[in-house]
Amino acid sequence: MLDKNGIAQRIAKEVKDGFYVNLGIGIPTLVANFVRDDIEVEFQSENGILGMGPFPFEGEEDADLINAGKQTITALPGASFFDSATSFGMIRGQHVDLTILGAMEVAENGDIANWKIPGKMVKGMGGAMDLVASAENIIVAMMHTNKAGESKLLKKCSLPLTGVGCVTKIVTNLAVIEVTTEGFKLLERAPGVSVEEIEKATEGKLIIEGEIPEMVL
Amino acid sequence: MLDKNGIAQRIAKEVKDGFYVNLGIGIPTLVANFVRDDIEVEFQSENGILGMGPFPFEGEEDADLINAGKQTITALPGASFFDSATSFGMIRGQHVDLTILGAMEVAENGDIANWKIPGKMVKGMGGAMDLVASAENIIVAMMHTNKAGESKLLKKCSLPLTGVGCVTKIVTNLAVIEVTTEGFKLLERAPGVSVEEIEKATEGKLIIEGEIPEMVL
Amino acid sequence: MIKKTVNNVQEALKGVQNGMTFMLGGFGLCGIPENAITELVQKNIKDITCISNNAGVDDFGLGLLLQKKQIKKMISSYVGENAEFERQMLSGELEVELTPQGTLAAKCQAAQQGFPAIYTPAGYGTEVAMGKETREFDGKMYVLEEAFKADFAFVKAWKGDEAGNLIFKGTARNFNPCMCGAAKVTVVEVEELVPAGELDPNQIHIPGIFVQRIFQGKDYEKRIEQRTVRPKS
């Protein structure tokens, strides 16, 4: 089974040379730590930076330089700053190659819910609705089940949607899953996790074809 | 009767303190020479400058600094450069206070035609269609009649339109005319021009109320 | 050159009234118009509709107006970690129109640039699109979103000149440029106000035509929400 860093590490393998990548808050943010350093990648943060670098050294924080998670960051050589309209122009115009974000629920048709639990919790959608409606390549990073042990990979989302039929891949603590027109297709098992455990933790239709390899990190 | 400079001089009196002004090609360009220097005015050129200054001194021309008429210009202190989308954002968003442009024909309802004579001449509309569709304050600078002596102030335009019901005022070599819901309202006569001469040169409905003063330049 | 300078925040906020709609720049606490917010608290302007990506934190930024119940309605994309915002929203004290962040920016920019409405794919198939016109272009579905209408836009820039030309810094730029000229009156506070001619006309982010009033701001706190650092190697 993977921890949050393990999920991020596995997702990092999906990041290819020449990709512009938008990382959501939470596990996705950790992905940056695991990207191979022999490839060229630039991170976009929707509040207005391309070429985002690591956190600043202590004492070098700049209140005018944060990421979408409101964390202090740095800018790498070749970075640029821009306004929110331009930023979402990049996103809407499909110039960003890969979006990685968290979710509360994903449905077998690729629907995603991650912004609201009616009557209980409202974080707001932030940029997520724009990202999922626009990006062609959307990977969800999340735990396979919620705190109550219920599956987060559903036949149909029960929470208000963030986007419809948009998720392409899901990486959880248990598995790597591709969203296909037929349903969730199991691609890889997390180290030490059996196919049966994944089946048990998945409410939506799970497609298992042939031997399912254990993931290599 | 006024010459081109006279028309420009009369129109300059319509330019008020604090106005952003877009000047079309031809007579309108001359208006800048006659604006009072005790008021604050900025000229916008739709190819991407606000705060346009006079022509450069000989030898100081910059190929990267022209106006919409492709003439070399200068930039005044406080000027800014921007792209075409932003430029027409200013225009469409009604941030430009006054547009002055030439015309081949103006109709008594404020329609204007100035970009095409079918089969004969096609200059193209350039930015004129955007300007006339957006601006709230549009003054036309033109000769009252064409080279054949025919009126350019018509009941209805015969040429393809640039915009509908948009012209607010017309300054010609003969008169200052306001476009009202009732038709062309004669406001002022050019020096030495009689009301009868203006009537004769105006095909559209001309409203003459009371004594028509001679214009003061 | 058309001068836009006013002497202070009081002069800059002349005309603000109860019940008005305001746009406020900033993302989180980054690039917020601190002086204008303080003055709105001071003047105790009530029943405000705020168009702002966030609502500050409990004790800073728009949170100050929330605390004093001056805000009737928030149009935002993210509530985030603001507990008072979430509480007022869930209890129904505060009207909230949650809007996708890109749509929020686009609706500001549409107002600035005279587009009456825009089509965006964001929110299609979600409750955000409920009651809105949707439409297909090239096999993809879009939602029609109308341009915002606001009375005042409160903007924070880094540098500005007398003509109202603005330059922003880092990610404090965010929504600020999109809001300039998107309201009837745009009020800008800057960290450094310079004479016209000092800024390179090539480097101006927002030309002065989009600005009605500009003033030298003061006492910026520029609070950091999530101070994250790494050790010096």
Add this chain to the structure above:
Amino acid sequence: MIKKTVNNVQEALKGVQNGMTFMLGGFGLCGIPENAITELVQKNIKDITCISNNAGVDDFGLGLLLQKKQIKKMISSYVGENAEFERQMLSGELEVELTPQGTLAAKCQAAQQGFPAIYTPAGYGTEVAMGKETREFDGKMYVLEEAFKADFAFVKAWKGDEAGNLIFKGTARNFNPCMCGAAKVTVVEVEELVPAGELDPNQIHIPGIFVQRIFQGKDYEKRIEQRTVRPKS
């Protein structure tokens, strides 16, 4: 940092084919991609559809492609003083879609930013709106104009870095920024190509994400169309 540099104009234009649609920056002869145009002449690419505000003059800029009858269709706002353009258009040899200048810019920017179409008041009630959807918002009439689709955008910038970040100069900016990222492939030629990190990230007009290929241009003529001067007092 993702590198966008290519060695020369030949490499930059790899993949251009007869029958394609190109966007070309510039206003009059100001800010036109001189190197790309020369190479298009050289390669004798035919049946081109050009989205460009003007078509150069008879013997410079896009006029060179017109002379050689390489252009099938022009989408422009202004024919102006280009006699060969006007002649080919009036004789029917050349297809011309005259488009209001602001609409032209907006259709480029819509393509860049993923808006499928925009509503503009320009051209309402004129032959430009014929056959197009019109619609009322707040009592004013607008025309629906769809985003452009193009294969290549040829852009001229002043400075650029390896990451494709661009800075433009003076009014040579014009349509160039709006066209970046508005075509499948955006090719940029610059007067000065610098290493990543040399440009201030606050001053970049177009981030590299909108650019696929960038190269150091050469032999710029930068011809002036209307040299107007005043005497030294």
